[in-house]
Amino acid sequence: MGKLATLFAPERVAVVGATDREGSVGYAVTRNLQADFDGEVLAVNPNDGEVLGLPCADSLSELDDIDVAVVVVPPDVAVEVVRQAGESGIENVVVITAGFSEAGSNGAAREREMVAIAEEHDLNLVGPNCVGVMSTSVGLNATFAPQNANPGNISFMSQSGAFITAVLDWASDHAIGFKDIVSLGNKAVLDESDFVREWGDDPETDVVLGYLEDIDDGRAFMETAREVGKDTPIVVVKSGRTDAGASAAASHTGAIAGSDRAYEAGLAQAGVIRVDSVQELFDAASILADQPAPESGEIAIVTNAGGPGVMTTDAVGDSSLSLAEFTDGTLDTLGERLPDGANIYNPVDIIGDAPADRFEETLDVVLDDPGVGMAVVLACPTATLDFEELAAATVAKQETHDVPVAAVLMGGSSTRAAAGTLSDAGIPSYFDPARAVRSLEILSEYGESREREVAEATTFDVDKERARSILERAARRNSTRLGVEAMDLLDAYGIPTPEGDVVNDPAEAKEIAEAIGEDVVMKIVSPDILHKSDIGGVEVGISPEEVWDTYEDLVARARQYQPDATILGVQVQEMLDLDSATETIVGVTRDPQFGPLVMFGLGGIFVEILEDTSFRVAPVPEPEAAGMIDEIDAAPLLRGARGRAPVDEAGLVETIQRISQLVTDFPAITELDINPVVATADGVSAVDLRLTLDTEEL
């Protein structure tokens, strides 16, 4: 058990602000604790001698051996109570009281004070502004919610208190039980990472569920989730996904919204299963809590009705799963055992007159097929089928073969008892085949993410000091926006660039062009001129002889266009043959929660019009960098589509990794765009660069 063990399994809980006043939070919390808690409940209220039959202490300091203090007093008093808790050696404090950072600047100051106290005493502080915590292991309901949770193996945290009360009300109808529940509130001290870590250590928690509106420290969460997720699936609804949702969330919680792309990438990289709706959240929880992870995403369907079998197959087609192909042995056995008119191929249609034992026999054959990773058992009501017998047969066969199964019982009340039998054995059942398939898909995603060895990002041998001095030079110039004058940065990190340099003298320009030995590209270099082409600041196909004159022309044009522009010089660069090349873009933005977010895409219209891009949170390990290329729709263009030569994809993958290393090493780089990174069969070359520097971070 982890650091929060006594928070969830206390022996003595004190309610500070306990009261007899019905309808108040202090009353509700005290009553809830009295109702089911295995341990001792103590009341603190200086104004009362006795509350709900409990003797009242005047303050926490009068009480000994308190494991958890639940605080429901007004906000200013709450801060003092937290201090007393700390001074009395209490480890865990649940601050239900509102009126902190969610309530203007006074509240925020109060919260800061409380955090300081909590840090001083190393308090595990939940909230403030929350509904409280529950743990069914000891009957703990330290909340003001009207309903206690049923016991189960799901632990659940929510940034919305109302959602907790809603889920509790609903779950009691749906045979869903919980181990622990936490209302995160303002997350002043304990946040989502702390609870994920705790539940990772908790043998009674088989699935972690979260409703989150933001993640304070995305990178810390990723690290914890990655570790915990190896044994315990984590399923999250992260709301504020859409633009509309993000602005609603911002006005609701005041959270600085990170980009949803960062959440999407970060959660996926950490193996967290992200779902979009409440239905999916609990469908995911149920199947993950009770069914084994599948060996493959190959699904078998056994049905007594053709049409619904087709609907189920469509749902498989919509998913990342695929229909299992049976071995010849399986087909032969099915052919022998099933009646005429049955379809022995997947989806297996055992036809309308099938009794439960035909389902059982068929499942026995199908689940034994080595190519079958999971199965849907689908039954419509018929005169010959007893749903309860079907349920028992399904439970038996699932247990024998230990292959995950979901059931579709296409009926109403006639299926209820069967659904209960299945649910008791941990097999979910649905009316809609699409939900069954989606649940199995989530199970399969978890299985895959668990099997995926989490690669560490490669650390390339780079010249970090040279890079630092380039950035520091820019900082001394007060430059926050750098361009090709910083191309050496790429060189320092081993990223190939075309031959050439930035010079501020026509003679040097000529020298470089002569060294290159063929026609060159020349560009004015100025942080003040963004659209160089528009002012005639770019010239291509310049022979070494023309370089001197061109240098002077470029500078003259720049001066004329913007007399006060800082001109850093002229870039003289080898001309690449773009006809046989594919232009790509590697970009980086810095997300407030997840840090550097690396983007890959093809140049031009692919990024700008089609938004065909992929994202990863840095540092990006090799398989993730390769995944960024796989994910874009236009990837075939890099791989020899339409008669092109396949480009050096390994070179691109390495470039992404090296960029990732660069922006990880230098948090001062807040934005970076290499556009284009030209890719050919022979290699890659970073041609142009823009970056934004936060000089204070250097």
Place this chain on the structure above:
Amino acid sequence: MGKLATLFAPERVAVVGATDREGSVGYAVTRNLQADFDGEVLAVNPNDGEVLGLPCADSLSELDDIDVAVVVVPPDVAVEVVRQAGESGIENVVVITAGFSEAGSNGAAREREMVAIAEEHDLNLVGPNCVGVMSTSVGLNATFAPQNANPGNISFMSQSGAFITAVLDWASDHAIGFKDIVSLGNKAVLDESDFVREWGDDPETDVVLGYLEDIDDGRAFMETAREVGKDTPIVVVKSGRTDAGASAAASHTGAIAGSDRAYEAGLAQAGVIRVDSVQELFDAASILADQPAPESGEIAIVTNAGGPGVMTTDAVGDSSLSLAEFTDGTLDTLGERLPDGANIYNPVDIIGDAPADRFEETLDVVLDDPGVGMAVVLACPTATLDFEELAAATVAKQETHDVPVAAVLMGGSSTRAAAGTLSDAGIPSYFDPARAVRSLEILSEYGESREREVAEATTFDVDKERARSILERAARRNSTRLGVEAMDLLDAYGIPTPEGDVVNDPAEAKEIAEAIGEDVVMKIVSPDILHKSDIGGVEVGISPEEVWDTYEDLVARARQYQPDATILGVQVQEMLDLDSATETIVGVTRDPQFGPLVMFGLGGIFVEILEDTSFRVAPVPEPEAAGMIDEIDAAPLLRGARGRAPVDEAGLVETIQRISQLVTDFPAITELDINPVVATADGVSAVDLRLTLDTEEL
């Protein structure tokens, strides 16, 4: 009422094959009819004197005034019974018996015979191989399903009989009632179009639902659906959507699978609402049956909980709906009425202590806002909220303002009575906000499709006879694959092509080049040489002086490459400046169910790699042709993105329409590809052509 009025509202129904034998279909059908039918049930069975208390006739011909004959005798006998029915002047026959086209070639022959009889007597024949029909208006349950339908305003047809029994079982639990239900079976005579037409005429049917695995005559269905859909929404699950599903469907029904793209386009063009899952089908049915179509897709959310409000907003962000912006008047009023801490902006958070009357007051203001087209009322359980009061308030305000509303009651049993109150008033409620938003989205889609004036396809003034003679000439040559030698076909239909012609003489070639007066493109023209460029069969930038020699070179190369190739000549064509142009593709394939399916996309990678294409069933009216351009992701490239000049979009729209007219006029054209259609600011030009001809259709 339509042609099938007496099928659904008969006075006298005869069961041919009625029997006392429990467990048999004849027994089940007779019992079901006896149970609830308002009219008279008659039994026919030559082997019995009496069945279930009914006197037995030996044959249908002994009975008078039968409105519907239900046939449950073995298949060979069934054909004779249908004949007797026809000869006795019975109008409606429901053939439940299986053993027809679904059962091999003997069955298929039997079905053909039955169809011939039905046609001879103009019989309304349902089935064969079906579960039967129901109509709650007269208590008719002429099926062997174990459960009768509850009355309601939804009529439902299904190509899967099992799905009907499943839905009946489930619907009785979910307060869903039906007017008529039809099991389509093999659709030997009556098919989906017949029932849609009938229900369009039926004032008691407010929504038509269908589960379809194929649509026999896609174009007829489109026409009927378009007409009926103006007043009666039609919602369809068309299964076999995915590749996996399509092959499962083919093995299940033996139907020739048309492409799902044709279904997608055809159903959308006909205003049919297509949903993917069973849950969506019934969610759609409920809201369409009872809520008014919205005036706009602008949605208001009123919630007592911030977090779930954000989830709902995310669901809006995922949909085609958008969050309504309130008027200043609305905001002022909300500001006055709502307490501190409330959020007056959409989503309106009336906070956790809201009683039902705060919901009521807020709804009154919000539903009155002219910018609000629909609303979600979202409530989590709290100490202050009475769900039943909330339900009553919601019903009252929905009725007053006549704006569609869906409810999210985020709880379990505590919300059940409220859900019932809402449901009785036609307001759907859900636990998951995403479902509420999806239902409103479907309602909005229906509203939009109903308002959309169905445009007729433009008939351009074309030279159809010239086109015919071009095709006939090819047919005489036994050519089924035509190329640029048929470019005149495009000219005949008013589609601009570059200057030039196909000639078979170097002198003529020179003449044409001189008339063009600048460099030309020359291509070998042969139905036997598909990849002209690969064999040096294309030359660009040929000056008039070089034309003669080039002609001879091209022909020589072609002869050398393939001595027996038919060479139709050489195309001499004006060279277009492709640098400032965008290449597009217009293609046509012929779908077995929907006929010509027109495709539009941008040339090259856009179609081949990115599959960025749009489809419509021909004939394509002007707004649909414009929609085809709108729908592709790369559309901005035609509209001046990245500094290009916007192309002549009207010219493209007209080209699509003219192609649509061409392939509609000539069913002999089974495939056609114009690649590229070059589009510039000044116009469009069809540069290359391939088509496949079915000469028997000429």
